[in-house]
Amino acid sequence: MGYVIGAIAAAIAAYLALWLAVTIIVLFVVPAFLVVLAVCVLGGMGFAPVMAALTLAGAGTWGAGVATPDDVAAGRVRLLGRKKDEPFPPDKAWPGYLVSQWRLDLEQMWRNGQNALNKLLQSLNGFTKDLEMPALWTPLLIFLYGGWFAVVVGALLGAAFLVAVGAVVVVPAWLGTLATMGLVRLVDSQIRRWRKAEGSCHACHWVTRLPAYPCDNCQQLHRDLRPGWLGVLWRTCACGTRLPTTVLRATKRLGPKCPRCGETLRRGAGVLTDIRLPVFGPMSAGKTRLVYAAFVAMRDRLAAAGAALAFEDSGSRAAFDEATQIIASGISTQKTVQGQLPRPITAHVTNGKREAMLHLFDAAGEYFVDREDNTKLEFLDTAQGLVFVVDPFSVPWVADQLTGARTSRLVEAHPAREAPDQVYHVTVRRLTEYGVATAKRRLAIAVVKSDLLLDLPFAAELRAGNTREWLNQAGLDNLVLSAERDFAEVRYFTVASVAEKSIDATSPANPFLWLMNAVGFATGEQPVAPGRGAS
Numbered sequence: 001m002g003y004v005i006g007a008i009a010a011a012i013a014a015y016l017a018l019w020l021a022v023t024i025i026v027l028f029v030v031p032a033f034l035v036v037l038a039v040c041v042l043g044g045m046g047f048a049p050v051m052a053a054l055t056l057a058g059a060g061t062w063g064a065g066v067a068t069p070d071d072v073a074a075g076r077v078r079l080l081g082r083k084k085d086e087p088f089p090p091d092k093a094w095p096g097y098l099v100s101q102w103r104l105d106l107e108q109m110w111r112n113g114q115n116a117l118n119k120l121l122q123s124l125n126g127f128t129k130d131l132e133m134p135a136l137w138t139p140l141l142i143f144l145y146g147g148w149f150a151v152v153v154g155a156l157l158g159a160a161f162l163v164a165v166g167a168v169v170v171v172p173a174w175l176g177t178l179a180t181m182g183l184v185r186l187v188d189s190q191i192r193r194w195r196k197a198e199g200s201c202h203a204c205h206w207v208t209r210l211p212a213y214p215c216d217n218c219q220q221l222h223r224d225l226r227p228g229w230l231g232v233l234w235r236t237c238a239c240g241t242r243l244p245t246t247v248l249r250a251t252k253r254l255g256p257k258c259p260r261c262g263e264t265l266r267r268g269a270g271v272l273t274d275i276r277l278p279v280f281g282p283m284s285a286g287k288t289r290l291v292y293a294a295f296v297a298m299r300d301r302l303a304a305a306g307a308a309l310a311f312e313d314s315g316s317r318a319a320f321d322e323a324t325q326i327i328a329s330g331i332s333t334q335k336t337v338q339g340q341l342p343r344p345i346t347a348h349v350t351n352g353k354r355e356a357m358l359h360l361f362d363a364a365g366e367y368f369v370d371r372e373d374n375t376k377l378e379f380l381d382t383a384q385g386l387v388f389v390v391d392p393f394s395v396p397w398v399a400d401q402l403t404g405a406r407t408s409r410l411v412e413a414h415p416a417r418e419a420p421d422q423v424y425h426v427t428v429r430r431l432t433e434y435g436v437a438t439a440k441r442r443l444a445i446a447v448v449k450s451d452l453l454l455d456l457p458f459a460a461e462l463r464a465g466n467t468r469e470w471l472n473q474a475g476l477d478n479l480v481l482s483a484e485r486d487f488a489e490v491r492y493f494t495v496a497s498v499a500e501k502s503i504d505a506t507s508p509a510n511p512f513l514w515l516m517n518a519v520g521f522a523t524g525e526q527p528v529a530p531g532r533g534a535s
């Protein structure tokens, strides 16, 4: 009986102990654990901004690495919108915060957080390792590791909150930057497009819509100064100098350079209308004299029309001085040096608010006779129009009629030897082989030396201004046919490359003025209408 009572009492005592234990756990331990967890979560949430602040402040080893101009140039900084196959690496300039630094900082914050929480876990491990571990300690362990886990959860929550706040600030800033960038870039390129602005290199004949600009402090070349991820309105060169973006603004302060050969381009390259007009024809056809006489005539005629023609680089100025002297005195031009690619003579043309750079290219005749040499003339491909110089004295039909007393004219004319139609084909074949759409270009055919021809009976058509008919009559009908088939538009001019006494239909300026107007640059001066020279 006693056993039974003892057993019942023990059962009751066990039950009471269990009840007490459960009560203590439910009433005290669990709430305490929950409070500790809550405190740890809150602590973790507070830990995230502290970590972010330490990283941004860059204190000690907390700071992130800085994205430098070298990283940009080496391609380690991703510039949105940049194509993979661009011929040159990105410019060495400081990337803006929104380009890459934000990412580096974010990554560093993440790493710093991980490190700190790892350290906390390690010290926890160090502490618990040395403890004797009776069963009673187990709740303590649950407390400690549970607390650590709560800190991690809190830190993640805090980080998520920070990222959300950051996104609210950064995304609009990012979109705003993108919109401004696009707008400024569009305005810059559209104005230049309207102007038909390009920069052409007088040394290597490369033509670009985007000149390179050297930093005016360290001379480092910036190949793409358009608004972009390296700066919307301004960018900072690797040396720390602030440089203006947009081609229109950069040109005012920094001298444009050829992106291909590095030569300093002429003033206005890239921002002014660029008109490139080569003359072609065989040796002694009259190309140099035509270019010289045309510049002299154009200067006078544009001045009379209220426009202006100026020569700004020393090479062009010297060439123009020589031209003025030769045309005024009437002496013969020198043969153009063979085997040397020509530098164009460049004039800065102003008509009211409009400005253009006019480049006339005059290569030695040998280049146009020899198929091999012709391949070197890259400037033919980028020209908006061409002037084919026809020496009438090289046409057999003319030579046949210059007999007796008239043979002196042949001596005076220093005639070209090659037949015009053959020379024409050499150049046009080159253009076609290099993929130039001649069907979109204009061709001026200039029959020069007319001062020595117009008084002769067989030049009646030329006198009447029917240059095209005269060419047909002189047996050059194949040339006329081919030219009109090959080019978008062909105009015929009869020219005397001599000093102009008055503006007349044989003015050497006519072919060039026609082409300039056709390209879209109104000079205010129209080539003299047909009636005599042009037809």
Ligand SMILES: Nc1nc2c(ncn2[C@@H]2O[C@H](COP(=O)(O)OP(=O)(O)OP(=O)(O)O)[C@@H](O)[C@H]2O)c(=O)[nH]1
Binding pocket: 281, 282, 283, 284, 285, 286, 287, 288, 289, 290, 331, 332, 333, 334, 335, 336, 337, 363, 364, 365, 366, 413, 414, 448, 449, 450, 451, 452, 495, 496, 497, 498
């Ligand atoms: N009277 C007169 N002579 C001209 C005219 N055009 C050219 N000449 C003369 O013809 C000769 C050859 O002219 P250039 O202009 O030097 O010939 P080019 O085509 O430049 O020849 P290369 O330099 O050898 O390719 C020179 O003696 C010129 O003075 C012209 O319209 N009238």
Ligand SMILES: [Mg+2]
Binding pocket: 287, 288, 289, 334, 335, 336, 362, 363, 364, 365
């Ligand atoms: Mg010449």
Ligand SMILES: [Zn+2]
Binding pocket: 215, 216, 217, 218, 219, 220, 237, 238, 239, 240, 241
């Ligand atoms: Zn610099």
Ligand SMILES: [Zn+2]
Binding pocket: 201, 202, 203, 204, 205, 206, 258, 259, 260, 261, 262, 263
């Ligand atoms: Zn160049």
